[in-house]
Amino acid sequence: MIDLKPPVEATVTPGVAKLLQKDYYVTFSPTFPSQTKQVSGLTFQISQVNVVPIDLHYILPGNDFRDVDLSNNAAGEDIYPDNERTLYEVLVGFKPGAYLVHLQIPSSQYVSRLEQASMNPDVTIARQRYIGAKKPSDSPYDDPRLFLYFVKYLDPLVMRVYIEPDVDYEKAIIGLTVNKCYLTQIPSTPEIMRVAKKIPYYTELRW
Amino acid sequence: MPSIMLTMGVSPTTFVAQRLNSKIVVDEITVDNVLGAQDAVLTVQDAFTPDASNGVPVPGPIVANRLGINEVQGTCDWWPKDGVKGNLVILGALRIAIATPDAACRITVGYHDE
Numbered sequence: 001m002i003d004l005k006p007p008v009e010a011t012v013t014p015g016v017a018k019l020l021q022k023d024y025y026v027t028f029s030p031t032f033p034s035q036t037k038q039v040s041g042l043t044f045q046i047s048q049v050n051v052v053p054i055d056l057h058y059i060l061p062g063n064d065f066r067d068v069d070l071s072n073n074a075a076g077e078d079i080y081p082d083n084e085r086t087l088y089e090v091l092v093g094f095k096p097g098a099y100l101v102h103l104q105i106p107s108s109q110y111v112s113r114l115e116q117a118s119m120n121p122d123v124t125i126a127r128q129r130y131i132g133a134k135k136p137s138d139s140p141y142d143d144p145r146l147f148l149y150f151v152k153y154l155d156p157l158v159m160r161v162y163i164e165p166d167v168d169y170e171k172a173i174i175g176l177t178v179n180k181c182y183l184t185q186i187p188s189t190p191e192i193m194r195v196a197k198k199i200p201y202y203t204e205l206r207w
Numbered sequence: 208m209p210s211i212m213l214t215m216g217v218s219p220t221t222f223v224a225q226r227l228n229s230k231i232v233v234d235e236i237t238v239d240n241v242l243g244a245q246d247a248v249l250t251v252q253d254a255f256t257p258d259a260s261n262g263v264p265v266p267g268p269i270v271a272n273r274l275g276i277n278e279v280q281g282t283c284d285w286w287p288k289d290g291v292k293g294n295l296v297i298l299g300a301l302r303i304a305i306a307t308p309d310a311a312c313r314i315t316v317g318y319h320d321e
Contacts, residue, residue, distance in 0.1 A: 055228035059255050059298050064262040095229070095321070168271060169257060171230055171298040 001202050002103060002111055002157075003147040004138065019179045020089050022049050025196035026181070027188060028151075032201045035153045038084040043196060044183035046087075054079075056174040062098075063165040065123050067107070068174075070148075071156035079176060080150045087151055087181040087199075093144030094136035095173035098164040101134045105202045106155040113206075123162040133162075141175045149199050208234055210317040215303070216310030219252055223301040229320035233295040237285040238278040239313040247278040248306035249314070255299020273297065278312070296321075 020026065023045060030041030056077060060066055069076040070090075081088050094101065102121050103111040110121045112132025122128040139146040148157065163170045186192070213220050223231050233251070240247045251274040257266040273295055278284055303314060 057228055058258040060258060060260045061263060061266075064260040066258060066260045169255075169269065169298055173228055173230075175228075 001149045001200055002105075002205055003149075004134070005145045005147065007145070019051065019091070019177075020046055020049065020087075020181050020197060022046055025186075025192050026087065026183070027193060027196040027198055029198070029200045029204060031204055032151075036151055038153075039087075039151050039183075043186055043188035043192060044087075045186050046181045047184045048180075048182040050180040052178045052180060054176045054178060056176065057171060058161055059169055059171045060099075060161065060163045061169055062163050062167040065160050065162040067104075068159040068161055069107070069156050070150070070159065071154070073156055076156065079178065080154065081152050081180070084152050085183050087149060087183055089179040089181060090148040090150060091144040091177040091179070092146040092148060093139050093141040093175040093177075094134070095141045095175070096136050097172055098167050098170050099136070099172045100130070100162045100164070101172075101174075102132060102160040102162070103134070104158040104160060107158045109206075111202065111206060123160065129162070141173070144175070144177065155202070208317050208319050210315055212313060212315040214310045215247065215249075215305040215312040215314060216308055218306075218308045219254075219302040219304035220314075221254075221300055221302050222314075222316045223297070223318060225255060225299045226320055231297040231301050231318050232321045233297065233301065233316060233318045235285055235287065235317040236274075236276070237283070237315040238276060239283045239315075240278040240311075241281055241283050242311040243278075243280050243309050244311060245307055245309065246280050247276075247309065247312045249276040249278065250274070250304045251276070251295065252302040252304055253297045253299055254302050269299075270302075 027043040028039040032040035070079040072080045113120045121131045253271040256268045
């Protein structure tokens with residue numbers, strides 16, 4: 001559901017498409033809860049795709065933050081699908097700047113944290129500010145490596161955008177490439193499961 | 208690299224409007240005050256309204272001064288000097304203010320979006 005791909009150590013020829021393509025298979029973990037029963041534990045083939053780029057931008061003061069809700073909530077950025085048969089594969093890339101991004105899903109629960117109780121991200125505490133933080137260089141605007149997968153009724157994913165201290169203001173520019181995928185349910189077979197893109201639920205990522 | 212030349216008959220003068228999905232990086236500024244009536248005391252300004260943040264839920268407009276240039280009457284000069292790469296970053300609109308408006312003072316700004 002949230003995937004930060006590392007830089008490649010080797011390349012393959014012919015290249016592999018970065019985005020999900022028509023006729024690809026995707027399978028959703030059975031851990032998806034009943035609110036997302038339209039996909040939970042099911043396998044689909046992608047019958048249509050449409051790539052829609054969109055940029056988010058925020059000018060914020062130094063040593064301050066803003067919580068950006070990507071869902072379709074009233075104060076959200078409306079980056080979630082509205083159709084039960086649509087999967088949004090969202091590539092996130094950051095333009096350079098003095099800022100960090102923490103991911104939370106649902107709100108206030110960080111995706112990346114360590115096991116010791118005090119090792120939770122907290123932008124207000126210098127020691128914990130960089131735990132699990134995504135820097136612009138981690139997923140550049142022109143070569144995004146952060147992938148998010150959204151379906152209807154999924155809990156809101158929040159990006160906490162924090163501006164580093166000692167700058168008066170900074171402009172965080174976050175490029176989103178939304179790959180709209182229309183899903184057609186198919187029976188799952190071992191052969192399909194071997195090649196299908198597996199989409200875990202966020203609770204499986206936060207072990 | 209786009210560039211734009213304007214005269215400083217009005218202060219401040221907006222050279223480049225705010226870009227929503229990029230910053231403006233100023234590469235060079237040429238000040239032609241050869242025909243000016245007095246020394247040109249210039250301030251390069253960054254004008255924007257911040258977005259709401261945790262600390263400032265309802266922000267007001269900001270005008271941040273980013274560079275000061277004093278151009279002596281009867282001279283023409285440019286910034287940056289001696290081939291140093293310009294690295295003046297503007298988050299909002301790029302404006303230049305002049306202490307005494309003078310339509311004979313001409314300014315050319317070269318910039319790119321980033």
